[in-house]
Amino acid sequence: MAVTFSDLHTEAGIKSLDAFLSGKCYISGDQLTKDDVKVYAAVLEQPSADLFPNASKWYHAVSTKLAASFPGKAVGVRIGCQDAPAEAAPAKVVDDDDDDDMDLFGEETEEEKKAAEERAAAAKASTKKKESGKSSVLMDIKPWDDETDMKKLEECVRKVEKEGLLWGASKLVPVGYGIKKLQIMLTIVDDLVSVDDLIEDQLTVEPCSEYVQSCDIVAFNKI
Known part of the structure; x- marks a missing residue:
């Protein structure tokens, strides 16, 4: 419970x-x-x-x-053109999301469960193969500098659509020098989505690369 x-x-x-x-x-x-x-x-x-x-x-x-x-996942995934600025001691802040959104870091809401089930069903019908299961991923997405428009960064990230991918709750977290990173949850169907490919092929290339400097996988859990 x-x-x-x-x-x-x-x-x-x-x-x-x-x-x-x-x-x-x-x-x-x-x-x-x-x-x-x-x-x-x-x-x-x-x-x-x-x-x-x-x-x-x-x-x-x-x-x-x-x-x-999560060695190699939580702290070792660096994809981008250069390292991000040195991080100061974390001081977590939450944007406009309600407290209820935190359930998405452990559980899905009824609406998102329904959306995930519909997306998974459509993917199964089109691929004609059995899905292996789902995973819940917590990801940090860092901008280039403190002048990056974080609202546009998040909009660009959420525009990435794939069969078996569902974006969830998000918040902004300071990392130092006036820079904030986007921390976001996503649910994936394991047979259909590779998080590494998602980062390399879509989140760190145009148009997202205009705002995204690097991506880190903080937590990866099977559902």
């Missing part, structure tokens, strides 16, 4: 998370799960260690675990 929290953008919400985490390493016990990734994505920044010691320790543990759990 998925665990959710309300108002994680407020001190009261972080306080409730801190109380919930008392005596726990992660949301659902001693192991990192989708619940942790979902709640982590909704927290604006690492909570104060003095005010919220449990939440602060958990946030640091999840951040470290995500970076260590």
Whole structure:
């Protein structure tokens, strides 16, 4: 059963998370799960260690675990013409998405489930082959500089359409020097979409390359 929290953008919400985490390493016990990734994505920044010691320790543990759990995927996927500027300590911010959007980092909404099922059914009918399954992917997309129009960057990314690809929730996260990256969820049908090919063939070539400097796969989970 998925665990959710309300108002994680407020001190009261972080306080409730801190109380919930008392005596726990992660949301659902001693192991990192989708619940942790979902709640982590909704927290604006690492909570104060003095005010919220449990939440602060958990946030640091999840951040470290995500970076260590996906070698070659979480931190090693760099596709673009040059390295991005040195990253400052992460301070997560959320754009205009509602709190409900964080469910997409662990679960799909009913509308998106229906859309994914319709897209998968159409793909199956056209390819005449059985699908192997689906995967949920969390991706960071970085712009060239602080003058890049992030709204147009996201519009360009979401215009990329493929059979078996469904774009989900997104938010902007500061990386340093006034630059923000786009963090976005996507669901793919494994038989139809390769994330590496998606990055190389569509997200880092024209027209997206006008805005996109590089793409990183933060998390990749089978559904």
